[in-house]
Amino acid sequence: MKQFFFLIFTLLVGTSYADNIYLDELDTRFLLQDWGAPVVNQSIMRTPFQVAGKTFNRGIGTHSISRFLLNLEGKATAISGWVGADDRNDFTCNMEFKILADKKEVWSSGVVHKGMPAQAFRVSLKGVRKIALIVAEAGDGIMYDHADWLEVKIETSGKVTPEPVTPQNIVKEKYILTPQPGQSPKINSPKVFGARPGSPFIYNVATTGARPMKFSARSLPAGLILNEATGLITGTATQKGTYPIVVKAENSLGSDSITVRLEIGDKICLTPPMGWNSWNCWGLSVNEQKVKDAADVMNTYLINHGWTYVNIDDGWEAEKRDENGVLHGNAKFPDFKRLSDYVHSKGLKFGIYSSPGPTTCGGYQASYQHEKIDAETWAQWGVDYLKHDFCSYSQLTPSQTEAAIKAPYDVMRHALDGVDRDIVYCIGYGAPNVWNWAKAAGGNLWRTTRDITDEWNIVSAIGFFQDVCAEATAPGCYNDADMLVVGKLGLGWMDKVHDSYLTPDEQYSHVSLWCILSAPLLIGCDMSDMDDFTLNLLTNDEVLAVNQDPAVKPAHKILTQNGQIWWKPLEDGSFAVGFFNADPYFILWDQSQANKIQEKHYPMQLDVKQLGIEGKFKVRDLWRQQEVGEFKHAFRTNVPYHGVRFVKITPV
Ligand code: GAL
Numbered sequence: 001m002k003q004f005f006f007l008i009f010t011l012l013v014g015t016s017y018a019d020n021i022y023l024d025e026l027d028t029r030f031l032l033q034d035w036g037a038p039v040v041n042q043s044i045m046r047t048p049f050q051v052a053g054k055t056f057n058r059g060i061g062t063h064s065i066s067r068f069l070l071n072l073e074g075k076a077t078a079i080s081g082w083v084g085a086d087d088r089n090d091f092t093c094n095m096e097f098k099i100l101a102d103k104k105e106v107w108s109s110g111v112v113h114k115g116m117p118a119q120a121f122r123v124s125l126k127g128v129r130k131i132a133l134i135v136a137e138a139g140d141g142i143m144y145d146h147a148d149w150l151e152v153k154i155e156t157s158g159k160v161t162p163e164p165v166t167p168q169n170i171v172k173e174k175y176i177l178t179p180q181p182g183q184s185p186k187i188n189s190p191k192v193f194g195a196r197p198g199s200p201f202i203y204n205v206a207t208t209g210a211r212p213m214k215f216s217a218r219s220l221p222a223g224l225i226l227n228e229a230t231g232l233i234t235g236t237a238t239q240k241g242t243y244p245i246v247v248k249a250e251n252s253l254g255s256d257s258i259t260v261r262l263e264i265g266d267k268i269c270l271t272p273p274m275g276w277n278s279w280n281c282w283g284l285s286v287n288e289q290k291v292k293d294a295a296d297v298m299n300t301y302l303i304n305h306g307w308t309y310v311n312i313d314d315g316w317e318a319e320k321r322d323e324n325g326v327l328h329g330n331a332k333f334p335d336f337k338r339l340s341d342y343v344h345s346k347g348l349k350f351g352i353y354s355s356p357g358p359t360t361c362g363g364y365q366a367s368y369q370h371e372k373i374d375a376e377t378w379a380q381w382g383v384d385y386l387k388h389d390f391c392s393y394s395q396l397t398p399s400q401t402e403a404a405i406k407a408p409y410d411v412m413r414h415a416l417d418g419v420d421r422d423i424v425y426c427i428g429y430g431a432p433n434v435w436n437w438a439k440a441a442g443g444n445l446w447r448t449t450r451d452i453t454d455e456w457n458i459v460s461a462i463g464f465f466q467d468v469c470a471e472a473t474a475p476g477c478y479n480d481a482d483m484l485v486v487g488k489l490g491l492g493w494m495d496k497v498h499d500s501y502l503t504p505d506e507q508y509s510h511v512s513l514w515c516i517l518s519a520p521l522l523i524g525c526d527m528s529d530m531d532d533f534t535l536n537l538l539t540n541d542e543v544l545a546v547n548q549d550p551a552v553k554p555a556h557k558i559l560t561q562n563g564q565i566w567w568k569p570l571e572d573g574s575f576a577v578g579f580f581n582a583d584p585y586f587i588l589w590d591q592s593q594a595n596k597i598q599e600k601h602y603p604m605q606l607d608v609k610q611l612g613i614e615g616k617f618k619v620r621d622l623w624r625q626q627e628v629g630e631f632k633h634a635f636r637t638n639v640p641y642h643g644v645r646f647v648k649i650t651p652v
């Protein structure tokens with residue numbers, strides 16, 4: 001609503017100027033960029049502009065992908081200035097500046113990165129009604145694209161009015177696609193599971209269907225037992241090896257059984273972790289009760305679909321370590337063992353958060369020089385997952401070389417290896433190329449991006465560029481594209497708790513894409529306040545099976561008209577394919593078209609040769625869990641604005 005009044009106000013009153021107008025004089029609130037906020041007369045890092053050693057006094061510091069739509073009323077004659085990648089940046093990443101005039105590209109800088117001299121431009125604008133100033137990413141994702149528009153001047157005899165680039169105030173009703181699970185048993189657990197010999201073993205046979213249910217397992221390795229009533233397998237495996245076990249669930253209406261490959265060896269986390277993290281909803285205000293509530297909800301509604309981890313993010317730590325160097329919880333977390341026992345009693349696993357630096361991102365005590373004692377403490381508490389967030393370690397490594405950043409992660413790896421507990425290790429370092437070294441640092445997952453928020457341009461800026469690192473995906477190794485921004489969120493970003501700002505179609509796209517990417521699925525919302533839409537979004541077993549596919553193959557992206565097609569091969573010889581309506585700039589040139597756009601469907605087509613399929617194939621709609629039919633050579637579908645058609649394609 002706020003945005004709507006702002007738009008009306010601006011259109012009536014106008015942010016308008018005459019004669020020579022500098023870009024930095026315009027209202028930058030309409031400039032939409034995919035990281036941070038635009039800065040006037042400084043770089044995105046709020047430092048004086050500097051490009052290849054040359055300084056500039058005025059302009060706008062922005063970040064890819066950046067779009068600024070300006071209504072010129074046809075009265076401008078030219079735009080001129082300089083562009084460049086700012087020097088004050090830890091990394092050099094590729095970006096491209098562009099000017100579109102009435103939807104056509106009229107100027108481009110070509111690929112630009114840190115160290116290249118600023119580029120001058122002058123473009124005629126005679127007769128042009130609107131221009132869009134774009135900073136696109138250039139093949140390596142948006143990370144660290146610190147882009148400067150410098151001394152940019154528009155020569156005009158009229159006004160220059162910035163306009164919003166995305167449809168304003170469109171409300172689309174939430175709609176549910178996921179069918180209700182049946183009453184007969186259906187096992188949804190991953191078909192592969194890894195554990196180290198000697199570590200406590202926890203594997204839940206996640207099964208939908210009416211209770212009571214009776215579980216059984218054949219060929220369990222020595223040391224493991226199955227609880228026949230709950231389907232929880234616990235104990236401690238003693239011997240290394242590969243154990244195909246057959247688990248079965250029965251009730252009065254039927255039965256289901258699957259073969260699970262137990263890998264008892266060095267590797268854990270053989271499919272992406274699925275769980276909840278406290279940050280996006282509760283921020284630093286997380287407390288014991290909120291974590292217990294999350295565990296209760298997961299146990300009631302989500303566990304049968306494979307959801308497992310209940311993870312506390314920052315904000316649990318005491319102010320000081322005790323005399324033995326042990327870091328306890330603060331007043332909000334009086335007894336971690338009690339809490340972890342509670343989470344485990346619900347058949348779930350328990351996660352915690354720290355940093356290799358002296359303090360966490362939230363300013364709390366962290367693990368620097370206490371890695372061993374922290375790992376031991378967590379093992380005693382029963383921790384199953386660690387998010388180790390870079391944060392203050394950056395102060396200890398002014399030169400951010402890969403070796404310098406990896407070093408403290410090796411230390412924590414070593415500490416975790418020293419305890420008899422399988423702790424999933426998340427390397428929380430959202431920076432370029434983390435995927436090149438995080439595997440060698442023993443990470444099970446690593447943040448490939450900076451923080452996500454619940455805006456479509458941010459979700460797509462993160463998700464649609466994960467092809468850059470996709471090849472690093474393997475069993476036990478995942479690119480972490482950050483938490484799912486569905487449901488009620490906010491405090492982690494200093495916002496109020498609110499319903500995700502993503503439209504229903506955008507939320508379907510978000511979950512589908514994270515599943516194809518084999519990204520960790522970490523719910524970030526208030527679990528005790530999920531509506532039916534959110535719950536259905538998170539409990540579609542055919543969709544989740546794509547995420548949990550045991551082959552864990554990298555995903556691929558195909559750029560096509562009206563969007564992107566993402567696909568990954570699945571273990572059974574079929575393919576998961578998502579058709580996403582996506583436009584990297586998301587510019588709506590005319591707000592009066594906003595409603596029409598939202599209602600539109602966009603045709604997309606895949607020639608299945610691109611997947612290596614010749615001839616006939618079957619298509620199944622994963623969200624609706626329905627067969628679509630048999631096709632030859634190509635599949636054509638219509639996709640809603642910012643939405644997805646998510647299917648499984650099986651060669652016939
Ligand atoms: C950030 C991290 C967030 C959250 C926060 C806690 O660095 O990206 O996901 O963990 O720290 O302070």
